[in-house]
Amino acid sequence: MTASLTSGNPATTESPPGPARRRHVPTSVWTAAMTAVLVASATVAVTIGSADIGALDVWRSIGSHVGLERVGFQTSLSELRDGIVWELRLPRVLTAAAVGAALAICGAVMQTLTRNPLAEPYLLGLSSGASVGAVVVLVLGVGTLGLPVAAFAGALLALAATLALASRRGELPPTRTILAGLAVSYLCSAVTSFVIFWSATGDSYRSILSWLLGSLGGASWNDVAVVSAAVAVVGTALMSRSRTLDAFAFGDGAASNLGINVNATRWTMLALVALLTGAAVAVSGAIGFVGLMLPHAVRLLVGAGHRRVLPLAALAGASFMIWADTVARTVFDPRELPVGVVTAFLGAPAFAVLLRRRKVGRA
Template identity: 45%
Template sequence: MKAAPPDGTTERAADGARAWLPRRGGRSRRVPLPLVLAVLALLLVVSATAGLAIGSVHVPPGQVWGIVTHALGADWQEPSWTRARETIVLDVRAPRVLLGAVTGAGLAVVGTAMQALIRNPLAEPYLLGVSSGASLGAVSVIVLGMGVLGPVSLPAAAFAGALGALLVVYATARTGGRITSARLVLSGVATASVLTAVTDLLLLTTGRGHEARAVLAWTLGGLGGVGWDTLWLPGAALLLGIAVLLVQARNLNLLLAGEESAGTMGLDVARFRARMFVLLSLVTGVLVAATGPIGFVGLMLPHAVRLVVGGDHRRVLPTAALGGAVFLIWADIAARTVAAPLELPVGVLTALCGGPFFLWLMRRDARRNDERGAA
């Protein structure tokens, strides 16, 4: 039986991820976590208010809060707003803002865990081909007209495609009863390539050209068209993912010290990774089914958060969830207003932000590797 790790092991393991943390006198300065969470929670409230107020019809923030509190039964005063504004805030914008917060938080925490599991700062939620499977399912519904489930046909097909891609990746990566992270990633890349090719083939061979615009809009990601009846599944997936990851935060910290060190500290690395990959892929599949693939959120936010709170996942995970929610709400606000009355896919704006960040991250990682080699 392996001995339990001594006190402070997880903190030292978290501090061992030096390639991901800023260097200031050899050690990163940590902002108190309660202060960070309080500031981000306040920013989330402000962001949600802005998301409900800003649009083609501007609703004053005070009126937004009046509409919301009246709907919740906390305000018994006579409404001073029109029925049309109440419908815009409650039925059009509120589900969209909540979906943006849920998706941003979910992608951020999944990206955080994925980077720890693979020990690669460039890992992100779509690494295992889940988004390609979801795209194939959604495109099949759009192009072939398979709407047997009515308005939930597209998200249901997208989730089925994501789940199918996950099963294929695991079946091809499993050899001799074991799955290594290297084989899993390679299987994910290969499966994603094949599924993307099939998706392109479906689009090219369809006899109806007007579906191309709908397919392009979905594959770029967006929060439009969501209703209250479809919000429960992404919300449940987010709560499940955050709850499990917070419980497993210590084990994620152990992985930062290396597989051998984590094994000597009592962690069954192979089994832990397999379970976490399944969980993260399912959460990602649900989110992609609801919004389409929105890129770079799961890559950018974990690194931005680590610059502030350090590498300990007990601090990173809740901070990343709040930061991701705030980021995607504002990205959606920009998507609705930058080219108004035209609405841009929110995935376009996240890519415009994430592309330069990705290049900077690659250069920073290469520069630190050169520094280590010179030392």
């Protein structure tokens, strides 16, 4: 299939939709730079807060918990500082990074599968379905333990409804899939609104609103494990199909001519996107603009090839989410903004700039 992408059918000799590839900066350089930015962002973000924590304290705490003192690494740190780093700040920062990476990967894949530049991970109604599950748990007062499970189950049920509605004789036409996702999303939003109106009382309104707008408050190591495992397993599976995604960028006909089973591949990849998005939404709530904006920003830097776009989008999404969450928890301290509000404030102007640059570049 790789050779077919550059020969044979004239339609496949064109570049995938998107800005021209910039060859003067190797992908390895971008990868190294974004990885360094991610590590530095995570370290600095952990130091920011009311308690005076330094960057060296962060690495000392990490070293003490992973056993680096056995090889001579100096890990002396007070119990209080170690608790602030290891139990409070670091899990939240790592959860933000994993969620950002997951949403960015899913956004890039969705934009290609649907051939819609405005597609995002929530296009299939996943966010609205997760919201139904989460709101039901919050209203019933089941507790935070059941919240991620209910949100994930709601996301999967929404996906099943969307695919069942979109399927036509075993096929999943992109336009029909988008419309089905919108229908399911509106239905789930109506159910959520009804449950809130009918049952929510007292402080449950604040908890529900915080979750619906996205929040990483109270993130734990369990959350880190869930989302990181999803990114490692499902994200890697999606990245391994980068050349298949390149073929989809030319359209279903071209992909079929290259020997790809279009319907089966689209079903499989949409299911993988749903799993990864569901894992992210289950621990963070609905966070917009990350999956929409970051893939486009990365394409402006490295071109449209998914072998480059997917890993770099993951790194960029992770760094972006770390700083968005840091702003959310510190700017109005001791009050905390929902991180979804921050991503919208940061994402909307940035996306407008990207659109203007793209328009100018094509003029």
